């Protein structure tokens with residue numbers, strides 16, 4: 719396989735990555751290779767292969783990963799010493815922890831994945847249209863703050879998501895979201911109302927006090943076949959963002 723795995727520098731004692739599709743197949747425009755959504759095993763063998771490849775690359779066995787059963791809400795799971803290793807986090811769209819060797823995983827295909835790290839904490843968030851409207855990002859920052867890392871000590875990185883260039887929505891829906899996050903108002907390349915969710919997430923992070931935001935990983939999942947896009951293909955797989963505190967300064971090596 720040739721799964722894309724980008725390492726992100728988030729904090730010296732933290733490993734962080736965004737995955738993408740495996741385009742080594744014959745037709746890069748289609749295919750599930752690289753899918754990491756365990757609840758969408760269209761091709762179980764490919765899912766298992768992708769999980770093995772990522773696990774080997776990041777040095778964290780897949781049975782240790784904490785995946786979220788995401789529901790487009792604002793609940794934040796706390797992973798602590800009592801949480802079974804590798805447990806699925808149910809009905810949440812964000813997770814935080816102080817623990818080492820507890821990889822937190824967000825699954826996306828157009829929604830915005832956000833990874834967080836502070837001096838003591840790490841976190842992940844999943845922000846789609848509903849998550850932006852409900853501000854799951856500030857709920858995550860609040861949870862990190864309660865664990866001891868105030869917003870000004872937190873660094874956040876935003877991964878590949880559908881852009882305002884492509885995320886067409888009805889005008890009424892655009893009005894609803896932009897009534898809360900005005901910078902989300904955008905226009906598609908073909909001239910229709912759209913939402914810029916990555917810009918909205920940056921604004922929400924800033925409003926929550928997180929000013930150290932890396933947007934260098936953003937790219938439009940819909941327009942770029944290197945990523946899964948639910949809007950482009952409703953049967954799409956999912957890429958992931960992963961963050962793990964390693965307890966040493968070697969976690970960002972890749």
Ligand SMILES: [Zn+2]
Pocket residue numbers: 880881882883884885938939940941
């Ligand atoms: Zn686009």
